[in-house]
Structures are given as C-alpha cells and as structure tokens.
Amino acid sequence: MKEIILKGIPASSGVTEGPAFILDKQDFIIPPRAVMEKEVPIEIARFEEALIRTREEILEIQKRISTQMTKQQVKIFDAHLLVLEDQMLIDEVILRIRNEQLSAEYIFSEVLRKYIKMFSAIEDEYLRERVGDINDVGRRILKNLMDESKLHELENLTEDLIIVSHDLSPSDTASMYNKNIKAFVTDVGGRTSHTAIMAKSLGVPAVVGLKDATLQIQNQDYLIVDGRSGLIIIHPTEETKISYRNLQNQIIRFQGQFEEIKDLPAETKDGKSMVLSANIELPEEIPSILNQKADGIGLFRSEYFYMNRIDLPSEGEQFNVYRKVVEAVAPNKVTIRTLDLGGDKFISSLEIPRDMHPFLGWRAIRFCLARPDIFKVQLRAILRASVFGKIKLMYPMITGSSDFQQANNILKEVKTSLRDEGIPFDESLSVGAMIEVPSAAITADMLAKQADFFSIGTNDLIQYTLAVDRLNEQADCVYEPGHPAILRLIKQTVEAAHKENIPVSLCGEMSSDPVLALILLGLDLDELSMSSGSILQIKKLIRSVHFKDAQKLAGEVLRLSTGEEVEELSRRRLLELAPEILNEEGEK
Numbered sequence: 001m002k003e004i005i006l007k008g009i010p011a012s013s014g015v016t017e018g019p020a021f022i023l024d025k026q027d028f029i030i031p032p033r034a035v036m037e038k039e040v041p042i043e044i045a046r047f048e049e050a051l052i053r054t055r056e057e058i059l060e061i062q063k064r065i066s067t068q069m070t071k072q073q074v075k076i077f078d079a080h081l082l083v084l085e086d087q088m089l090i091d092e093v094i095l096r097i098r099n100e101q102l103s104a105e106y107i108f109s110e111v112l113r114k115y116i117k118m119f120s121a122i123e124d125e126y127l128r129e130r131v132g133d134i135n136d137v138g139r140r141i142l143k144n145l146m147d148e149s150k151l152h153e154l155e156n157l158t159e160d161l162i163i164v165s166h167d168l169s170p171s172d173t174a175s176m177y178n179k180n181i182k183a184f185v186t187d188v189g190g191r192t193s194h195t196a197i198m199a200k201s202l203g204v205p206a207v208v209g210l211k212d213a214t215l216q217i218q219n220q221d222y223l224i225v226d227g228r229s230g231l232i233i234i235h236p237t238e239e240t241k242i243s244y245r246n247l248q249n250q251i252i253r254f255q256g257q258f259e260e261i262k263d264l265p266a267e268t269k270d271g272k273s274m275v276l277s278a279n280i281e282l283p284e285e286i287p288s289i290l291n292q293k294a295d296g297i298g299l300f301r302s303e304y305f306y307m308n309r310i311d312l313p314s315e316g317e318q319f320n321v322y323r324k325v326v327e328a329v330a331p332n333k334v335t336i337r338t339l340d341l342g343g344d345k346f347i348s349s350l351e352i353p354r355d356m357h358p359f360l361g362w363r364a365i366r367f368c369l370a371r372p373d374i375f376k377v378q379l380r381a382i383l384r385a386s387v388f389g390k391i392k393l394m395y396p397m398i399t400g401s402s403d404f405q406q407a408n409n410i411l412k413e414v415k416t417s418l419r420d421e422g423i424p425f426d427e428s429l430s431v432g433a434m435i436e437v438p439s440a441a442i443t444a445d446m447l448a449k450q451a452d453f454f455s456i457g458t459n460d461l462i463q464y465t466l467a468v469d470r471l472n473e474q475a476d477c478v479y480e481p482g483h484p485a486i487l488r489l490i491k492q493t494v495e496a497a498h499k500e501n502i503p504v505s506l507c508g509e510m511s512s513d514p515v516l517a518l519i520l521l522g523l524d525l526d527e528l529s530m531s532s533g534s535i536l537q538i539k540k541l542i543r544s545v546h547f548k549d550a551q552k553l554a555g556e557v558l559r560l561s562t563g564e565e566v567e568e569l570s571r572r573r574l575l576e577l578a579p580e581i582l583n584e585e586g587e588k
C-alpha cells in the first residue's frame with residue numbers, strides 16, 4: 001500500500017507508531033478481537049443467533065404497537081426486517097469472520113460501517129434515507145452480540161491504538177485516561193483544544209486540524225504520528241519507519257537529559273526563582289505530577305468531575321476527591337478552579353441550551369452565579385477539603401470586579417454556614433481570579449485590589465483578544481500567543497498584580513513552550529503551570545539562563561509588531577543562551 005502523508009497542526013509533541021482506531025461519537029466502539037480457528041463456527045453461530053433474536057425483537061415491537069402505528073411506521077419496521085434479510089450483507093460478514101478470524105461483533109461493525117458509508121453517498125433520496133434503518137437495525141444486532149452497556153465504552157480498548165476521530169470533546173477525553181492510547185489524531189481542533197491538553201497530560205503525541213483524516217484513514221491502518229511537525233504517515237514504508245524510530249530514540253535521549261535536574265529548584269543563574277506547577281484534569285494524574293516534582297497544582301480543571309454522568313456530583317463525593325488530591329500533593333498547594341462549564345465543556349447532567357457562540361455565552365462563573373445551588377455545593381466541598389492541605393481557589397472567566405465580588409459574596413455565605421455548623425475550613429484560603437478575558441486584563445489594577453492572586457489563562461485570553469476561535473483549525477495561523485496585544489496584556493496584568501503585592505501565575509498552554517516561556521520569565525511571572533510532562537524542560541530552561549537576559553528579551557519583543565517576529569527573536573535568543581533546550585531536529 002502506498003505511503004500517504006497528511007499535514008495537520010502539531011498539538012502534543014513526540015513521535016509514535018501503531019494501528020489506527022477510528023472513534024466516531026455517533027458510532028460504536030468495537031475494537032478487533034482475534035479468535036482461534038476452532039472458534040470461527042462459534043462466532044458465525046453467534047452472529048446468526050443475533051440476527052434471529054433481532055428479528056424476534058422487531059416482530060414483537062411491531063405486534064405490541066401495531067394498533068397505534070401509522071402507515072409510515074409500519075413501513076419503517078418492514079424496512080428493518082428487510083435489512084435483516086439482506087443476504088449480501090450476511091454473506092459478507094460470515095465470509096470475513098472465516099477469512100480474518102476476528103470476532104463477529106467487530107466484523108459486523110466493519111461491514112455495517114461500510115454499508116452506512118455506501119448508502120450515505122447515494123444520490124437517490126429514498127435510498128439515502130435507508131441509512132437510518134441500517135443504522136438502527138445494526139445497533140440492535142450489535143446489542144444482541146455483546147453487552148449493550150459495553151457498546152460505547154473505551155474500556156473495550158485493550159490494545160495499544162492510535163485514536164482517530166473527527167473531534168474529541170472534553171467528556172470523551174476524560175474517559176481516556178489510563179487507556180492504551182498511543183496518540184490522538186483529529187479532523188478538527190486547534191493547539192489549545194482539549195485533545196491537545198489531554199494528549200499532553202497523557203504524554204502522548206497529537207495532531208489536530210487534519211480536516212479529513214477520518215476519511216483517509218481506515219480502522220487498523222498502520223500510522224506514524226509525528227506530533228512535532230504535525231504529520232501523519234499512513235502505511236509508512238520500512239525506510240520511513242526506520243528513520244522515525246531513530247528520531248524517537250533521539251527524543252528519548254533528549255528528554256533523558258532533564259532527569260538530572262528533577263530535584264533542583266527552578267532558579268535562574270542570577271537567583272530568580274519561578275514556581276513550576278502542574279495543570280491537571282483528573283486525580284489519576286497525581287502520580288505523574290509527583291514524579292515530575294511539580295511545585296503543586298496550578299490549575300485543577302474541576303469540571304471533568306461533572307462529566308460522563310447523569311447526575312451532579314454530591315458535596316461528599318467532591319470533598320473526597322479534593323481531599324485525596326490535596327493530601328497527595330501536600331505540603332504543596334492545589335489551585336482548584338471552580339466549575340468552568342460551557343465553551344467546549346458541556347456536562348451531560350445539565351440541560352443548558354447550546355449557545356450560538358458557546359465561548360461567549362452563558363458559561364463558567366456566569367453559570368455559577370446564576371445557579372448558586374450548584375456553585376455552593378462545590379464551594380462547600382472545596383472549603384471542607386482545605387483543612388487537609390493547602391488549597392487556593394480561583395474563579396474562571398472573570399470579566400471584572402463585579403462578577404468577582406458576586407462570587408465572593410456567595411463564598412462568604414458558604415463560609416458562614418460552615419462556621420454555623422461547626423465545620424472547619426482554612427480561614428486564610430486564597431481566592432484568585434483567572435485573567436482570561438481582555439476586560440479582566442485591562443482592569444487588572446482594580447481586580448488586584450480584590451483578589452489574592454491572578455492566574456492568566458492564555459488559551460482563552462488569546463481567543464478573546466484576537467477574536468479567534470481556539471478550536472478552529474482554519475484560523476490556527478491567527479492564534480498567535482506572541483502577538484503584541486497578548487504580551488502587553490500579560491505585562492499589564494503582572495504589573496498590576498505586583499503593585500498590590502499579589503502573585504501572578506500563567507496556566508495556558510504557552511507556558512510549556514520554551515520559546516515563549518523565556519519571554520514569560522522576562523515578563524516577571526511568578527509561576528508557570530503546565531502539563532506535568534513539560535515541567536522538567538522548562539525548569540532546565542530557567543536554570544540555564546539569567547533573569548536579566550530574559551528581561552532584556554521581554555523588553556525587545558514588546559517593541560516588535562508581529563507574533564511571528566516575537567517568536568523568531570525569542571527562538572534565536574534561546575539558541576544563543578541555552579542551545580540544549582531545543583532539540584537539533586526542532587523538537588521543542
């Protein structure tokens with residue numbers, strides 16, 4: 001088969017190879033399961049039984065509701081029965097089970113996918129409408145072939161696979177932790193999409209924004225994913241595989257050099273220290289942040305806790321998780337961000353209307369202020385956990401003094417009721433504002449008088465300042481972290497914070513890019529928070545340079561007029577000051 005190269009947006013570094021697994025949300029997740037030759041007749045019999053059972057089910061439903069059925073509905077059930085009798089489909093499944101020696105459910109799901117694709121492409125409207133029937137019956141057959149509850153579960157993934165999907169939402173990625181996932185490949189998404197964030201925290205490569213990867217890649221196709229340059233190679237030749245394996249070894253050696261500084265502080269040659277903390281989404285990430293010696297957690301995205309469930313998490317349940325995280329990280333701090341629902345993070349248990357512009361809509365702190373019943377449960381759980389270690393609390397999407405004050409008023413009420421109930425909490429708990437909306441950065445001088453700390457969320461700050469959807473792959477070239485407007489807003493926020501003697505952190509993805517982190521160091525940030533896998537490289541960077549050189553660079557880039565010039569100058573300076581930070585092959 002011919003080698004095919006696709007180019008997308010590099011979203012998480014590293015290089016890997018392996019078989020593709022196409023994950024379609026509307027679809028079913030059935031990975032291939034090999035069967036022994038002697039099991040082939042059993043698989044075929046299982047398939048035939050599933051067909052019989054499905055037929056019985058359909059006839060049963062038809063009988064039950066026949067009196068209330070319209071002519072149209074009768075026709076639908078008849079069409080379903082016809083699909084069950086489609087000899088071509090049945091023969092193909094049986095033949096493939098024999099030839100490929102794979103489970104009945106896998107082969108059937110593959111044949112079903114092929115039929116759905118074929119019918120979807122047909123011009124004739126009547127035939128195209130049959131797709132729905134094929135899909136419905138197909139699902140019934142699959143349910144009869146395997147445990148229904150397992151149909152959509154990623155638990156089914158038992159082999160090392162590369163996930164290829166049109167898109168992955170935070171709720172999809174939340175269920176992927178600890179699974180055998182080697183890389184992520186998506187048609188859509190930008191470099192701060194949650195596919196990118198999750199891939200970084202899992203330490204696996206990701207390429208996003210490939211436009212039509214799901215059409216070009218078939219299940220089980222062998223792929224190389226190059227997360228450094230955003231390339232996907234389908235059916236790589238032996239020669240390509242060898243050259244990538246060499247590169248992989250080089251990356252391992254390159255990363256290995258950072259191990260020796262694990263226990264050393266993040267301090268520049270002239271004594272300026274920086275707090276390097278971790279961003280986490282799930283408590284499962286704790287072992288890796290402890291292993292990377294992170295200075296605690298700079299961003300705990302608490303909304304993951306609310307996903308993939310039909311009810312809301314209770315106070316006790318949340319308390320137990322926060323307590324576990326806080327105790328594991330103590331004496332270092334855990335910065336818990338309150339519920340940041342909306343934008344790209346939707347929670348299955350809450351029926352909120354989809355906004356026309358979700359990132360500009362009813363989200364994050366706006367939602368919490370409107371639903372104090374939900375907000376208070378989280379605040380109580382966080383406060384109760386605060387006596388078990390060091391918690392800092394921060395509100396997302398603050399636009400100015402007013403919403404910060406309103407959130408604090410609710411917090412005050414919660415504290416009062418806890419005191420009345422005699423429940424202890426940390427009375428000196430720090431409460432901060434995320435600076436991720438331009439209005440908050442512009443009024444940072446005012447907010448700094450109210451907040452105990454700031455955390456700059458550049459993932460959103462960039463999208464709101466440059467009017468560019470962070471998930472849109474087409475607009476990716478406009479999404480420039482080094483844009484002068486972004487640098488000015490960061491500088492202004494840091495100055496406002498320091499004037500009021502409060503610390504300021506930056507927890508967007510730009511903190512893990514050494515070229516940009518050098519500028520952030522020079523802009524006098526107190527803390528950088530990132531996926532744990534990037535911490536050692538950034539620590540090495542900080543230990544290799546003088547603060548005064550980084551300050552000089554920050555002064556220079558602030559006079560440049562484009563993001564491109566900014567990144568270029570910083571990269572050049574980094575290569576002069578600390579060439580060992582960037583891999584010769586351009587691996588960041």
Ligand code: PEP
Binds near residue numbers: 340436460508
């Ligand atoms: C940000 O906006 O920079 C941020 C850290 O939060 P999230 O990526 O979860 O929106």
Ligand code: MG
Binds near residue numbers: 396436457459460
């Ligand atoms: Mg954000």
